[in-house]
Amino acid sequence: MDAVTFAKGGVRILDQARLPHETAYITCRTPGEVADAIRGMNVRGAPAIGVAAAYGMALSKDPAEAAAVLKKARPTAADLSNAVDYVLAAMKAGKTALDAANGWHRMIRENTAAISRHGASLIPGGARVLLHCNAGPLATAGSGTSLGAVLEAAKTKRVFAYVDETRPRFQGALTSWELAQAGIEHRVIVDAAAGSLMRRGMVDMAMVGADRIARNGDFANKIGTYPLAVAARENSVPFYVLAPLSTFDFSLADGDGIVVEERHEDEVLEVSGKRVYGKGARALNPAFDVTPARYVTAYVTEKGIGKAEGLARWKDTPASSSK
């Protein structure tokens, strides 16, 4: 079940807003429709957003306009503009947009497969891994990052996962669904329960994805990642960030420059289509938070496993060098 494909002249998106209850697809015929699907989180997860945007570039005869429309769909995921810039550069070099997009997608598949393998090497047999948000095949249009590592490890070892429900949009339901399909035992928890499970010695490591990683290793990820990282360090629980280099933004010195998207307050106030709050209640809905590099035990990219200090050496990659 592919999160994003290009078929019959359109970008075919598995609608993640309707999973796990319904398997439905959306076909986008214009860059604007792809941007809408990204904004509406029908496709979500930084690498998957990047793949969708790359294919979206093949839906227009005006690359500059398509790029502008796609790039402003959501502000935080670095993959979005990295993918679009990659396609633009490849087009300047004479490729078609679709060939370039296919190349980007192939690279993401290879890179997330490598990340999953590297990540799996960090997971000993019997480990209990805490996951936040969803960073598996759905989120990457590939093998996944943090969840990819768990899926890969489970091929040869016994692994157990705690799944943060990930309010407000319950991406934990996607993670639970992907784990269930692979037959991996897991328990869903409310996000605020993760800290005390760590304190009670029930968590062996936390693994998360990322939406944008600055040069020094500070990174944005789904809201709730920062308090998780703080609780992990407080309880000596290793905390790993897994992401392809396409999620890196080497133009940013640190996390202070990361733009955190504020989403509509109804995502918080309404649940399953029902308003939980009284009339006139207001909410604040930051979709991401920024975690300083000092909380991260190690980063896992397609290049391997490294510390924050060594990230800069990974700069010369196809994704970033194409800019």
Add this chain to the structure above:
Amino acid sequence: MDAVTFAKGGVRILDQARLPHETAYITCRTPGEVADAIRGMNVRGAPAIGVAAAYGMALSKDPAEAAAVLKKARPTAADLSNAVDYVLAAMKAGKTALDAANGWHRMIRENTAAISRHGASLIPGGARVLLHCNAGPLATAGSGTSLGAVLEAAKTKRVFAYVDETRPRFQGALTSWELAQAGIEHRVIVDAAAGSLMRRGMVDMAMVGADRIARNGDFANKIGTYPLAVAARENSVPFYVLAPLSTFDFSLADGDGIVVEERHEDEVLEVSGKRVYGKGARALNPAFDVTPARYVTAYVTEKGIGKAEGLARWKDTPASSSK
């Protein structure tokens, strides 16, 4: 609108499971019905549970049996057994159960009013106070504790509150409703957003209630309190625990002895009556967590404001001395 009253031979409970959408009351005619309302969280909040249980003692001719039924309704809130023991002791001294329960309720009203005043003295004008779970009039059958302090402060100063939604049961909806009735500006956030708001300098202090406080100051409170306390200390945000002495369990040396209730996993897996997860998904649902005393800036009880080291001197109170 009283959370708990005794009227016409029954314990009348404002059904908090239906608020803020519906104002409905449940009348309990037996201690078992009161225990069911406590277990079902129709009445919730440690002090309010205590008041309901005290009145529940007046519904039976067999005090020992009533006490046993009521005490086992929920395991974590200390007020429950403290209130029941208070009524039993008063009955041995010749009082009727109803007189004793009225005395307990009067004491809770006075003590929560005192806590609200002491707590309000910690809130400077213009402060942004973060609240977790619901600890206002509804939760105490009195003036409230942490939310009581905000309500009291707002009578004379400008106060703003961040309201944790408090998964899985969204007690933030009760807090938002009580704040709205008092005209206090606030924003609801998902629980996992609190940490990053602290990091961004948007929170001046956190105030929480408690369900059971050990002699050394370790305390149980709604799940999510511990990671909040950790993030608060990490960001030098003062973290206050507000609770009457009836929430203290001086028989416990520290938090390791606190029993944390595990509630049904459907509270996590179903939201607004709809299942969010795929078939066969499982959840873990600890209702509380335990926060070590070292994270607490100060405790606020009816006796005043104090540090963990000084809690033992508060032991000789009507509530605990009656045991």
